[in-house]
Amino acid sequence: MKQLNIATNNAHKITEIRNILPEFKIMGLKDLGILADIEENGHTLEDNALIKAKYLHRLTNEMSIGEDTGLEVKALSGEPGVKSARYAGPKCDANDNQNKLLRQLEGVQDRTARFRTVIAVVNRDGSFQIFEGKVNGQISESKRGTNGFGYDPIFIPDGYDMTFGEMAEDEKNKMSHRARAVEKLMEYFKILDQ
Numbered sequence: 001m002k003q004l005n006i007a008t009n010n011a012h013k014i015t016e017i018r019n020i021l022p023e024f025k026i027m028g029l030k031d032l033g034i035l036a037d038i039e040e041n042g043h044t045l046e047d048n049a050l051i052k053a054k055y056l057h058r059l060t061n062e063m064s065i066g067e068d069t070g071l072e073v074k075a076l077s078g079e080p081g082v083k084s085a086r087y088a089g090p091k092c093d094a095n096d097n098q099n100k101l102l103r104q105l106e107g108v109q110d111r112t113a114r115f116r117t118v119i120a121v122v123n124r125d126g127s128f129q130i131f132e133g134k135v136n137g138q139i140s141e142s143k144r145g146t147n148g149f150g151y152d153p154i155f156i157p158d159g160y161d162m163t164f165g166e167m168a169e170d171e172k173n174k175m176s177h178r179a180r181a182v183e184k185l186m187e188y189f190k191i192l193d194q
């Protein structure tokens with residue numbers, strides 16, 4: 001079984017990536033015995049994904065993956081974007097972030113948004129590649145559903161009437177921003193194997 005080392009402590013992300021890639025052994029930081037909280041101080045999702053992948057590569061000298069995701073809202077000029085994790089403040093949780101976003105959009109008609117995931121892979125030799133996956137949608141008027149994590153209860157992907165929070169996990173993982181970025185990573189691996 002091919003192993004993928006991912007520079008994250010986010011158990012939800014690891015579960016999703018395991019679900020998307022059952023044929024891989026997915027190892028997060030804790031699984032690798034690395035106790036680290038990597039500082040995500042980049043200005044873009046791309047910067048942060050690469051910071052995480054390079055950090056893990058420095059420690060292991062193995063191929064390393066970094067992943068960063070943001071929710072980009074049109075009426076807020078792309079915010080919270082790279083600040084999605086700490087949108088409501090340094091010690092906020094998902095609930096605080098959802099509340100703040102719903103407040104910011106009170107009375108706003110255009111609720112267009114997109115989730116964007118950036119995956120960086122740093123190869124053993126230190127060279128790297130970046131892949132992106134996006135899903136367009138709308139911010140709902142209120143929270144709906146308890147599945148998923150983060151902003152899932154307030155995001156309705158285009159073509160659906162339900163939020164990611166109301167959607168079965170398998171369904172989200174078939175078409176999510178994360179699944180699309182992972183798909184591109186797999187295409188890259190196929191090219192490397194040729």
Ligand code: IMP
Nearest residue numbers: 010067068069070084085149150151152
């Ligand atoms: P990060 O990529 O770990 O920095 O996550 C940024 C923020 O987006 C955090 O608040 C996450 O909870 C949230 N987030 C990341 N991925 C998803 C997702 O697939 N659905 C909903 N929220 C997400």
